[in-house]
Amino acid sequence: MPPRRGPAVWRRWAVLALLARVSPVVRLLVATGLAFNVGFYLVLPFLAVHLTGDLGLSGAFVGLVLGLRMYSQQGLFFLGGALADRFGTRPVALAGIGVRVVGFGGLAVAQGAAVVLVGVVLTGVAAALFTPAIEAELARQTIRDEQTSGVARTDVFALWSVCSELGALAGPALGALLIALGATFPVVCAVAAAVFVLILLAHWRLLPGQPPGSRGVALAAGWRDVLANRRFLAFAVAFSGYLTVYNQLYLALPLELGRRGVDPSAVGWLFTLAGALVVAGQLPVTRWSQRSLGTLGSLVAGFVALAVAAVVTAVGVSAVPERVLLVAAALVVLLTVGQMLVLPAGREAVLLLSGEAHLGTYLGALASIGAIGVLVCSMLVGQIFATTDAAVPWLVIAAFPAAGVVGFLMLGPALRGLDSIDEARSTT
Numbered sequence: 001m002p003p004r005r006g007p008a009v010w011r012r013w014a015v016l017a018l019l020a021r022v023s024p025v026v027r028l029l030v031a032t033g034l035a036f037n038v039g040f041y042l043v044l045p046f047l048a049v050h051l052t053g054d055l056g057l058s059g060a061f062v063g064l065v066l067g068l069r070m071y072s073q074q075g076l077f078f079l080g081g082a083l084a085d086r087f088g089t090r091p092v093a094l095a096g097i098g099v100r101v102v103g104f105g106g107l108a109v110a111q112g113a114a115v116v117l118v119g120v121v122l123t124g125v126a127a128a129l130f131t132p133a134i135e136a137e138l139a140r141q142t143i144r145d146e147q148t149s150g151v152a153r154t155d156v157f158a159l160w161s162v163c164s165e166l167g168a169l170a171g172p173a174l175g176a177l178l179i180a181l182g183a184t185f186p187v188v189c190a191v192a193a194a195v196f197v198l199i200l201l202a203h204w205r206l207l208p209g210q211p212p213g214s215r216g217v218a219l220a221a222g223w224r225d226v227l228a229n230r231r232f233l234a235f236a237v238a239f240s241g242y243l244t245v246y247n248q249l250y251l252a253l254p255l256e257l258g259r260r261g262v263d264p265s266a267v268g269w270l271f272t273l274a275g276a277l278v279v280a281g282q283l284p285v286t287r288w289s290q291r292s293l294g295t296l297g298s299l300v301a302g303f304v305a306l307a308v309a310a311v312v313t314a315v316g317v318s319a320v321p322e323r324v325l326l327v328a329a330a331l332v333v334l335l336t337v338g339q340m341l342v343l344p345a346g347r348e349a350v351l352l353l354s355g356e357a358h359l360g361t362y363l364g365a366l367a368s369i370g371a372i373g374v375l376v377c378s379m380l381v382g383q384i385f386a387t388t389d390a391a392v393p394w395l396v397i398a399a400f401p402a403a404g405v406v407g408f409l410m411l412g413p414a415l416r417g418l419d420s421i422d423e424a425r426s427t428t
Contacts, residue, residue, distance in 0.1 A: 018159050018283070021151050022141075028206060029138045032093075033164040035202075036130070039195035040123075041171025042178075042188055043104065045267040047120075048254040050185040057113060059255060063382015065120050066251045067375040072124030073131075074243060074371030081132035081364025082222050089137045090207050096129030097200040101193050108189035132367070135160075136360035139351060153351065157344040158286035162279055169275025176268030222361030225354075231411070232353040232362065236369040238407025239299075242342050243370035244377045244400040245306045246335060249274075251378055252393055253328060255385045256317060260324045270332050277336045285340040295345045295352075299408050302341030303401045309334030310398035314391040321390070338401070373400060 019027055051057045051065065084092045099122055106119030138160060142153040178188050226232065254267050289298040309331050316327030346366075354362040377400055384393045 018151065018155060022145055022156060022159070023148075025208065026138065026141045026145060026156060029134055029141065030160055030163045032134050032199075032203070032207075033160055034167040035195075035199050037164050037167025038171045038174070039100070039104075039192045039199065040127075041168045041271060042175045042192040042195065043107065044250055045172045045254070045271050046175055046179065046185060046188065047107075048251055049258055049267070051116065052255070052258065054185060055111070055113075055116070057116075059386040060379070060383045061113065062255075063251060063378045063380075063385075065116060066247070066382075067378030068117065069120040069124045071371045071375045072121045073127040074124075074367040074374060076125060076128035077132045077364035077367035077371075078223070078226075078361060079364065080128040080130070081136055081360030081362070082358075083129070084133035084136050084360040085222055085358055089133045090203075092133040093130040093207060094200065094203060096126045096131070096133070097196055097203060098126075099129065100126035101196045101200065102126075104189050104193035104196065108186040108193065128364075132360050132364040135347075135363050139347065139359045139363065143351075152290075154286055154290050154344045154348050155283065157347045158282045161340070161343050162282045165275040165278035165282070169272055169279060172268035172271035172275075176272075179268070222358035225358050226361055226365045229353065232350070232365075233369075234407070234411055235349060235353060236366045238404045238411065239342075239346055239366060240370035240373040241303060241401040241404030241407075242306065242338070242346070243367070244373040245310060245397055246339060247374050247378065248310075248381065248397050249332070249335065252381050252385070252397060253331065255382075256313075256390075256393075257324060257328060259385075260317075260321060262325060266325060266328075270328055273329065274332045274336045277333065278340060282340050282344075285337075286344045289341050289345065293341075295349050296408060296412060298341045298345035299349070300405055302338040302345070303404045303408065305334050305338035305341065306401035307398045307405065309338065310394045310401070314394035314398070317394070318391040 019030070022030075048062050048066065051062045052059060057065075080092060080096070103119050103122030103124075103126055106115055106122060110116045110119055138156070142151075142156040145151045145156060146153050174191075175188055178191065183191075249271070253270070257266060289301070293301060312334065313327055313331045316330065317324060320327065347363075350362050350366055351359070377397065380396055381393045384396060
């Protein structure tokens, strides 16, 4: 029987209380997610404005650049996850961190399109190496923690989201502060590269040399398992709507604010708002949704929130363009609510659909399939922003999570079956 959680209400959501209950390996992995995001979000919210404003690149090219960044990251997750299954977390994660340092260094010195492309692709490849390695190890550890300490797997996934968002909260705020103090974009990139140098040194020393996991698995074995799992593939296609719409915070939102004449530092503060919402709300939202909605209900409700966010923005920028910051804040709030509902439920669904085997490859495949939608949507949105009415790009964006809702409802019997499996597992 799981240990008693304690009567105090605050224990139901307190991050520190949950951190105290998980294993040391989980605490290290969670801290890793926080540190990654501090360095990454120093740069990303300001990239689109730098490319269009400082370098004079077109909106369509910026859409292509950001789509390639996401595709080189998410699109190669399947490879990074399989490498982590085969060789273990440590070597793959350290290699990825080193590549990220080189990528940010390239962006710091880039003066033309070619170097920008190289730097952006390198930052994506870096994440394709270290992110699935860390996430797969975290998923394996949640299975052990649930058995030994009674900490629910969705709670650990929510804790990962909270700590990652703490990094996403600090990164844009630090970037906005640097810009407000007069730092140029190359200086911001150099600071981010320095952060990842520190991360590399820390993980070289602290990351276990032989982390628990499924080392020694042939690369092809995991891929064969994924490709034969039709339920998972259908789920991954539907889930791709989340990545597609959420990544428009890095493209569509900065472009919308830029053409309205809003100061670029506002993007950083909007990311700070998103991070604060996740830090405050992720754990209680996850526990409520799993208790009241289950996996399928959480996914559907989250994707509805994502679609509504884009539709509200389409209406707002057309009806009250002078209130674009208020519209942008509403967008961020609705997207963040959708994210809080979707992410823990999505990771739990992957664990159950995979049978808890080849986790790096399954999580990598989920991200890689989503990257295709991100690339298509980013190119469309970048082109539409340059040529079409304000509302149209946001309606195009809304179509992707709306399609995901339809996909989840079509998968309803399978996903309801997962809720039954999860309920049975939690009572044993």
